[in-house]
Amino acid sequence: MKILLSLLLLCTSLAWAQPVPPTPFENGKFLTLPDSRDIGRYLAELDALSPKARLVSLGTSAGGRPIEALLMSESPVFLREYAAETDKPTVMIFGSQHGNEPSSAEAIQQLARELVAGEHPALLSRLNLVLVSMANPDGRDLSTRHNANDDNTNIDYVALNAGETRLLVDALHTFDPDVVYDAHESGIWKRVLTREQGWMTDVEAQFDMGNNPNIDGPLRAYTEQRLLPALIERVSDAGLAAVRYRGEITDINQSVARGGLGITNLRNYAAMQGRVSILVENRLDNKDGSYPTPRNIAERVRKQHLSILTMLELVADESERLVSLSRRARQQWQSGTEDGRILWMGVSFDVNRDEPEVTLPLVRFADGHQQQHRFRNHDAIVTREPVRLADAYAVIRERQRMADWLARHHIVFETVREPRELVAERLVIEQLLPQPKARPGVREKVQARVRVEEQSVTLQAGDLLVPMDQSLAPLAALMLDPRSANGLYQESEWRWLQPGEFPVFPVRLP
Incomplete structure (x- = not known):
């Protein structure tokens, strides 16, 4: 009986251990980059091979290419319903938001192949993964930074002009990740720094986090003081020199800071929703160098893979504390100030x-x-202009257009059905100050000097009310308020900043 049982177990094991084919990139001996169709077919093959994988459509790019997520988990409920588990972080990884930074797409496929083959078994027992290997398939196939409409989706998270950005925002709400990891490459060759001044940057892996000071205080402190330093240390210990991100160095005489503070990028946008948000910028080698593979692509993929795998191992080790902080932040935001309700x-x-x-x-x-x-x-x-989070914001201009924009962000709002009298803080723009192009940190083009006047207002049928007792309240307020450096009105399609009373303002609810 023991012999029969052993044979049965052996046969079951052999039947389960199906051969997993190499990725298209590996199959091509690291010499050519597969296009988005080849990658899509490969992800579908992994889906068919493993009950722990499920390929999900997120939508279609501007150029008509599929954008997909490969879910990987030991939990059938997560794979079927995307349901969060109390003791398991959900980690969402975005690859190649810039189409001319391809290595992360290959590293994500490699990781998926390894997980299907049974490698790194502890990860799937401790994490639920959402792998978006190609966030910008148009850029991938066209070898460009942007999509087929020439949209830079990477800085579109306020305006949401690009369909791809809207799809990724929808995905954040569909899968509700505790951790968002955005994988990029940073070119060492710069037009001014290299061509005119004779220098290239020299860094292997740079990491940053959601750093906007309005991110939930405890979550931001945990990410900056514990998680990010631990990630940099682990990646460095694994043999890849890692540092805190210092932003793009394009001129030897410039100042340096960190990654931008604005919520137009995924890193800060996701963190403002109450998610741990990490950016990696791995080295993109000079195209004129001499390497074993074209532009050193095999080595670049290795570095991306090491960075992603190390991050996942750290998140698994930190799961209890990370899940607690992230989910509490999504339920009830609190600022880092004593008041707990202050927005800068x-x-x-x-x-x-x-x-x-x-x-x-x-x-x-x-x-x-x-x-x-x-x-x-x-x-x-x-920071400047501290404002206590209001009860709600009223919108009395271009209401349908604004309603469509709010819905795209999944921000809850109410359409007023009959005249309603409320106490408001009417915002009067007294002066508009153009901002220097080189001002670091945010993409604030115009700064509005605003006077606040408390008065009774009567909202009319069709006006909008955006309540601030929802989970996305701080994000909504920063985008709606004309005083905000991150406001919607900094975007070229929403030039509402003009002297006089502003048509969006805080109100007090009874």
Whole structure:
């Protein structure tokens, strides 16, 4: 009987251990990049091979290409219903938002192949994964940064002009991840820095987090003080020199800071929703260099894979505390101030007076000589215009257009059915101050000087009320308020900033 049982177990094991084919990139000996159709077929093959994988359509790109997520989990309920589990973080990984940064798409496929083959078994027992290998398939196939409509989806998370950005925002709500990981590559060759000044940047892996000061205070503190330093340390210990992201260095005379503070990017947008949000920028080698594979693509994929895998292992180890903080933040936001309800309308970087300069490595383009260069350090976060979160915001202009935009963000709002009298803080724009293009931190083009006048107002039928007792309230307020550096009205399609009374304003509910 024991022999029969052993044979049965062996046969079952052999039957389960189906051979998993290499990724299209691996199958091509790392010499050519597969197009989006090849990648889609491969993900479908992984779906068919494993009961722990499910391929889900998110929608279609501007160029008509499918955008898909491969779910991987040991939980049939998660695969079927996307349901969160109390003791398991859901991790959503986005690859190649910029189509000319392809290595993350290949690294994500490699990770999926390994998980289907039974490697890294602890990960699927401790995490639920949502893998979006190609967030921008148009850019992938066209070898461009943008989509087929020339939209830069990476900085579209306020306006939501691009269909791809709207699909990814929908996916955040569909799968409700605790962790969002956005994988990019950073080119070491820069037009001014390299061509005119003779230097290239020299970094292997840079990590940043959601850093807008309006992110839920406890969640932001945990990510900055514990999770991000631990990730950098682990990646470095694994053999890939990792550092805190210092932003794009394009000129030897510039100042440096960190990743931008604005919520137009996925990193801060997702974090404002109460999610741990991490950015990686792995090294994108100079296209004129000499490498074993085209533009060193095999090595770039290895670095992306190592970064992703290390992040997942860390999240698994931190799961209890991470899940608690992230889900509490999504239920009830609190600011980092004593009041707990304060939003900073103005945010930017300024000189760090405790560390006014930092030393960063550059490589001389002509001969590869490495040298440390000193840069002015402008990574101190400056805030202005503290505003206590209101009961609601009223909208009395272009109401249908605004309703469509709110719905795209999944922000709850009410359409007024009959005249309604409320106490309001009418916002009067007294002055508009154009902002310098080089102002670091945010994409604030115009700063509005605003006077607040408390008065009774009568909302008319068709006006909108956006309540601030919803989970997306702080995100909504930052986008709706004209005083905000992150406001919707900084976008070229929404030029509402004009002197006089503004048509969106806080109101007090009875």
